[in-house]
């Protein structure tokens with residue numbers, strides 16, 4: 001033990017082991033910080049795909065397979081091996097991607113697919129100087145002010161969860177919604193981004209019609225392309241609109257996927273949902289998984305989401321009128337406050353995954 005003299009308090013005993021334990025935890029996190037860019041690099045250059053498809057590879061074989069520079073392939077492989085993403089085999093100098101890691105890193109249809117999570121984190125960190133400048137004066141940074149890695153990363157992160165859960169478990173957990181969708185319902189999807197959720201629903205329920213809306217014109221342009229590619233453009237209309245003023249009334253179902261907490265005026269949006277929902281309609285609110293108290297969220301998922309909240313979602317809300325800034329980890333009780341204030345009487349948590357809470361709201 002050593003001691004440090006504090007000017008106003010008694011000398012504090014320093015536990016050297018605890019100090020060095022913290023330093024080495026931080027070293028690990030510096031490696032993890034760089035690994036975010038390395039995963040994005042491996043995804044964009046096709047390194048993971050080549051390892052998954054071709055089995056054990058030397059740096060030279062990986063460079064050939066991806067038409068990239070050998071020195072980058074070698075250093076990237078070593079960083080990945082040190083981080084436990086790939087395995088190194090000293091006997092023959094090859095590297096392999098374990099099959100489980102291959103699913104998480106190369107299979108966009110798996111709910112475990114990770115590259116989108118890294119891509120949105122990478123884009124968020126890349127854009128963080130604007131957030132630091134805004135924080136110093138209490139301003140916001142709009143969602144639309146970010147780069148493509150945030151928009152595309154968001155779509156790629158959330159889509160596997162929607163594919164895996166939305167039709168099979170989230171919608172069936174809501175009262176009477178699936179029979180209406182099968183028969184032909186009118187659905188509004190607010191803050192739809194690139195339209196991943198809208199298109200999943202449109203493909204599953206061919207008798208229903210969908211209006212996806214988002215205030216960001218670039219996202220709506222991409223959503224229209226995605227709907228055309230998926231062959232559902234005849235039943236899905238996308239419009240540029242704020243959640244407080246999107247078009248239409250009498251909807252059987254309104255949905256909001258990972259977007260309510262990004263809005264400046266979620267109460268205003270909730271009031272508009274109330275006025276556009278049929279009397280027996282339902283509002284599905286999907287929000288990031290969170291408990292109601294800070295201490296409920298002090299875990300790895302909460303850590304990632306508080307990070308996104310600080311650098312992406314809270315600045316987005318602050319950039320808009322009202323700027324309520326409820327945060328990414330607001331929790332169901334806070335969302336219930338918002339919907340009740342807007343005039344809804346019914347609220348329940350109907351489903352959840354490690355990444356999302358699914359809430360059902362009615363008049």
Ligand SMILES: C[S@@+](CC[C@H](N)C(=O)[O-])C[C@H]1O[C@@H](n2cnc3c(N)ncnc32)[C@H](O)[C@@H]1O
Nearest residue numbers: 143191192193214215216242243257259262263
């Ligand atoms: C985290 S993204 C989620 C996008 C999409 N729902 C998804 O799950 O992939 C949040 C979305 O909310 C949109 N948004 C933020 N504020 C909005 C507002 N006031 N009205 C409409 N959309 C808004 C953003 O443009 C962005 O597309």
